[in-house]
Amino acid sequence: MSGKRVLMVIAPENFRDEELLHTKEELERVGVETTIASTKTGVTKGLLGATVTPDLKLDQVSVGDYDAIVFVGGPGSSVYFNNKQALSIATQMFSKGKKTCAICIALLTPGC
Secondary structure, X not given: OOOOEEEEEOOOEOOOHHHHHHHHHHHHHOOOEEEEEEOOOXXXXXXXXXXXXXXXXXXXXXXXXXXXXXXXXXXXXXXXXXXXHHHHHHHHHHHOOOEXXXXXXXXXXXXX
């Protein structure tokens, strides 16, 4: 898995801490480089209190830079259900044959 890059998309608040942090930890443990994106780059807070500063905003994502994408769940992820940028990124990833993943409630994103 070394050399692979995964984009993890989180809500600006109320993402599931463990879905982000544990998944990120496991990916990095096997050599995958992870990048976190959200609708903002300031500090975000998870449902259980974890704080994370995303690496970039959704409008800065270049699909060609990643081998896979993971939409992290949690009640805050509903902000992406009708977000044109998030849906476009998911569609582009899938269309290019790249792994397009969602955890829990994030799977309910229409159009994915």
